[in-house]
Amino acid sequence: MSLLSLSRLSVTRRRRPVLRDVSLDVAAGEFVGLIGPNGAGKSTLMEAALGLIPCEGRSSLADLSAAERARHAAYLPQSREIAWPVSVEVLIALGRIPWPGASNAQDRAAVDAAISRMGLEPFRHRTANRLSGGEQARGLIARVLAQETPLLIADEPIAGLDPAHQLSCLSLLRDLATEGRGVLVSVHDLGMAARFCSRLVLLSGGAVLADGTPDEVLSDDNLARGFGIRVQRIETPEGTAIVPAAPL
Numbered sequence: 593m594s595l596l597s598l599s600r601l602s603v604t605r606r607r608r609p610v611l612r613d614v615s616l617d618v619a620a621g622e623f624v625g626l627i628g629p630n631g632a633g634k635s636t637l638m639e640a641a642l643g644l645i646p647c648e649g650r651s652s653l654a655d656l657s658a659a660e661r662a663r664h665a666a667y668l669p670q671s672r673e674i675a676w677p678v679s680v681e682v683l684i685a686l687g688r689i690p691w692p693g694a695s696n697a698q699d700r701a702a703v704d705a706a707i708s709r710m711g712l713e714p715f716r717h718r719t720a721n722r723l724s725g726g727e728q729a730r731g732l733i734a735r736v737l738a739q740e741t742p743l744l745i746a747d748e749p750i751a752g753l754d755p756a757h758q759l760s761c762l763s764l765l766r767d768l769a770t771e772g773r774g775v776l777v778s779v780h781d782l783g784m785a786a787r788f789c790s791r792l793v794l795l796s797g798g799a800v801l802a803d804g805t806p807d808e809v810l811s812d813d814n815l816a817r818g819f820g821i822r823v824q825r826i827e828t829p830e831g832t833a834i835v836p837a838a839p840l
């Protein structure tokens with residue numbers, strides 16, 4: 593079942609095309625990683641898919657009302673700004689706004705589960721915007737989880753997280769996909785993308801350069817064309833680690 597369908601999305605910014613004719617589907621059960629160099633159009637693709645910026649082409653989310661869309665897709669933007677000095681618990685509970693008919697018990701269960709999944713119990717009553725950068729990032733991911741949507745779209749969810757939390761965050765997102773959600777993330781760490789995502793989409797210059805399994809997409813040729821780098825591949829018990837070795 594498709595949870596997101598993008599057909600020929602194009603975005604122009606300051607009269608410059610930054611996304612060109614991108615078509616992409618995310619099905620239930622898929623963990624799709626968007627990769628590509630800085631400025632490739634990853635954030636733009638997510639914003640256009642969610643209807644947050646004007647675009648040409650079609651996103652299936654555009655057919656939904658704002659309320660329906662918020663119950664279908666949760667979004668973690670790249671900016672980690674927390675505007676108000678609310679507690680972590682209240683910040684996460686904001687993810688329940690799309691569910692006005694939910695009982696208090698359902699809301700509490702969703703918030704408690706999100707706090708537990710992101711290891712935020714010690715921070716529950718702390719003021720969210722006075723936490724460290726990584727702790728704030730985990731609070732915002734928990735807010736996305738509390739939204740309990742079939743589709744999760746997260747722009748660089750592991751940016752700013754320490755290695756242990758990077759692993760637990762991607763492992764959690766993979767588990768959610770295995771449970772039948774659809775997950776679309778952007779990620780810069782190619783090794784982590786290869787290890788956790790079921791499918792990768794490589795964007796370059798606003799267009800899709802490659803779309804397939806991590807092995808297919810992370811070929812030497814694609815990495816040279818997409819990122820202008822040569823990589824070293826190291827076999828580990830957890831799979832192949834991909835280390836950027838040198839610019840070409």
Ligand SMILES: Nc1ncnc2c1ncn2[C@@H]1O[C@H](COP(=O)(O)OP(=O)(O)OP(=O)(O)O)[C@@H](O)[C@H]1O
Binds near residue numbers: 633
């Ligand atoms: N608000 C904006 N106004 C004008 N141009 C923009 C705006 N936001 C992004 N761009 C441009 O659009 C292009 C794509 O940006 P985008 O943020 O989507 O890239 P990205 O792949 O997410 O990059 P990064 O890996 O650095 O986060 C870039 O050239 C960027 O300069």
